[in-house]
Amino acid sequence: MSETEENEQQETGTLPLDAWHRGKGARMVEFAGYWMPIQYNKETGGGIVAEHDWTRSNAGLFDVSHMGQLMVTGEKAAEELEKLLPGAIATLKPGRVRYSLLLNDEGGILDDLMVTNATPWIEGDEDAGTEGHWGEPAYYIVVNGAMKWDDIAHLREHLDDDVTLTHMDDYALVALQGPNAATALNRIMRGVPEQLVFMQSLEHDFGEWPLRITRAGYTGEDGFEISVPAEFAESLCDRLCAEIEVRPAGLGARDSLRLEAGLPLYGHDMTDTVDPVSADLAFALTKKRRETGGWMGFEAVKTLMESGPKERRVGLALEGRLPAREGAEIYAGDDKVGRVTSGGFSPTLGHPIAMGYVDVAHADAGTDLEIMVRNKRLAAKVVTLPFVSHNYYRGS
Amino acid sequence: MARYFTEEHEWIDVEGDSATVGITDYAQNQLGDIVFVELPEVGSVIDKGKDAAVVESVKAASDVYAPISGEVMESNEALEEDPALVNTSPEETGWFFKMTIGDKSELEGLMDAKAYKSFCDSL
Numbered sequence: 001m002s003e004t005e006e007n008e009q010q011e012t013g014t015l016p017l018d019a020w021h022r023g024k025g026a027r028m029v030e031f032a033g034y035w036m037p038i039q040y041n042k043e044t045g046g047g048i049v050a051e052h053d054w055t056r057s058n059a060g061l062f063d064v065s066h067m068g069q070l071m072v073t074g075e076k077a078a079e080e081l082e083k084l085l086p087g088a089i090a091t092l093k094p095g096r097v098r099y100s101l102l103l104n105d106e107g108g109i110l111d112d113l114m115v116t117n118a119t120p121w122i123e124g125d126e127d128a129g130t131e132g133h134w135g136e137p138a139y140y141i142v143v144n145g146a147m148k149w150d151d152i153a154h155l156r157e158h159l160d161d162d163v164t165l166t167h168m169d170d171y172a173l174v175a176l177q178g179p180n181a182a183t184a185l186n187r188i189m190r191g192v193p194e195q196l197v198f199m200q201s202l203e204h205d206f207g208e209w210p211l212r213i214t215r216a217g218y219t220g221e222d223g224f225e226i227s228v229p230a231e232f233a234e235s236l237c238d239r240l241c242a243e244i245e246v247r248p249a250g251l252g253a254r255d256s257l258r259l260e261a262g263l264p265l266y267g268h269d270m271t272d273t274v275d276p277v278s279a280d281l282a283f284a285l286t287k288k289r290r291e292t293g294g295w296m297g298f299e300a301v302k303t304l305m306e307s308g309p310k311e312r313r314v315g316l317a318l319e320g321r322l323p324a325r326e327g328a329e330i331y332a333g334d335d336k337v338g339r340v341t342s343g344g345f346s347p348t349l350g351h352p353i354a355m356g357y358v359d360v361a362h363a364d365a366g367t368d369l370e371i372m373v374r375n376k377r378l379a380a381k382v383v384t385l386p387f388v389s390h391n392y393y394r395g396s
Numbered sequence: 397m398a399r400y401f402t403e404e405h406e407w408i409d410v411e412g413d414s415a416t417v418g419i420t421d422y423a424q425n426q427l428g429d430i431v432f433v434e435l436p437e438v439g440s441v442i443d444k445g446k447d448a449a450v451v452e453s454v455k456a457a458s459d460v461y462a463p464i465s466g467e468v469m470e471s472n473e474a475l476e477e478d479p480a481l482v483n484t485s486p487e488e489t490g491w492f493f494k495m496t497i498g499d500k501s502e503l504e505g506l507m508d509a510k511a512y513k514s515f516c517d518s519l
Contacts (some may be wrong), residue, residue, distance in 0.1 A: 038455070039428060042425070048429050048431055048453075048454045048455060049427060051428040052454075091449075107500050252428065252454065252455050255455070256454055320407070321431055321432045321452075321458075321479065322432045322434065322452060323431065323432065323452055325457060327457070340399060344454055344455070345431040345452070345454050347454065348427075352431075374434070374450065
């Protein structure tokens with residue numbers, strides 16, 4: 001009997017804004033199965049560092065349409081999601097957003113995600129004598145691009161048949177990030193930014209464009225993620241980039257910004273063999289649900305929380321200018337005590353930074369360690385994350 | 397003085413028995429913002445086609461290969477202070493190192509400016 005090899009080369013996909021990026025002189029690379037802009041043309045103010053700095057001082061516009069946008073609906077949606085997510089979903093109010101994780105039975109992280117209670121408010125009708133009320137429960141979930149197919153399979157396998165999972169693959173997703181994001185957005189959609197603080201979301205019809213706008217992001221800056229039907233994505237980006245504060249920014253800047261913000265990247269800083277306690281993501285496990293359990297991976301994570309993890313994700317600030325990359329070994333004297341999971345040069349700080357996993361005995365802030373790069377030992381210090389302070393808008 | 401180019405996007409200026417090596421404008425543009433350059437030690441012997449230097453950009457580390465074999469005579473100390481010189485002046489002040497020419501025949505397979513330009517256009 002012969003086995004069929006499932007080794008077919010998947011063709012790289014194109015996303016709704018593909019032509020828009022190319023028109024702006026973007027350098028396109030294959031990422032998560034799609035052509036994505038890594039950076040824009042130098043002649044028009046692009047380049048990773050320029051886009052990074054612009055986002056920290058003004059507003060960068062990132063295309064993140066590779067990410068999976070899912071909608072889970074049904075009367076039992078919250079209850080069903082709570083079987084898979086370690087966060088409280090049932091008590092998440094409409095319009096609120098929570099960071100959460102998908103875990104396997106061993107407590108390993110299958111993916112990280114953002115979940116929004118997107119339950120619609122149905123207006124009352126005086127003539128008909130009906131009062132306003134909440135519609136069918138709906139949860140909008142954004143997952144990593146590279147993991148979305150696995151996530152969808154996982155959700156379909158474990159969610160009850162009474163709930164419906166929709167993959168919103170006819171939607172684009174863009175992120176407007178930076179201290180001037182709210183100013184720029186408010187000039188286009190007056191009054192919208194002030195209705196949201198960090199980790200809140202709303203539906204907004206802008207003319208004929210039905211948008212979902214969420215005040216969140218992956219840069220450490222204030223900003224918005226805007227979900228838009230694919231057919232309107234180019235027009236929306238043109239409209240946003242017409243504002244003086246807004247310039248397009250690519251994947252390169254997105255990576256250096258999220259690293260400075262201390263935000264882990266799935267597939268690098270967390271994997272299915274890493275648990276949320278070691279990954280320093282215990283905040284994603286809602287306190288009450290840590291006690292009550294009832295979610296996949298609970299037993300394994302509970303044991304870990306009681307015994308304490310062996311290693312922990314930490315931030316590392318390096319001396320000199322030579323960056324340590326993913327895979328570099330971390331030493332305390334002669335002992336190997338950890339490994340770098342992502343690293344690079346911080347444009348904001350002007351020195352290399354890294355995240356990695358270090359034995360808990362050496363993971364306290366202030367600990368001096370060394371990182372091996374090409375047979376050289378680079379001095380590094382464990383520092384508290386984030387490297388660059390978050391600038392989220394939590395209300396005036 | 398003659399300038400040659402490699403398919404790995406290095407340039408090499410030949411003057412008598414010695415040569416100056418750097419990376420081309422095309423290469424720096426591909427690499428993006430350069431934050432660190434690791435140069436070979438003075439006195440070390442490098443072999444044609446083997447690792448000679450490492451360029452670290454914000455996004456990745458890239459090897460620079462020796463265009464010919466020889467001994468390193470001098471490295472550009474200005475790059476320690478200001479690695480971005482490779483971005484702003486790749487083919488002049490952003491040079492990497494000077495070396496002896498071990499075997500002149502190794503120059504024969506290299507491209508001249510015109511050939512290199514059409515090579516880049518074909519990429």
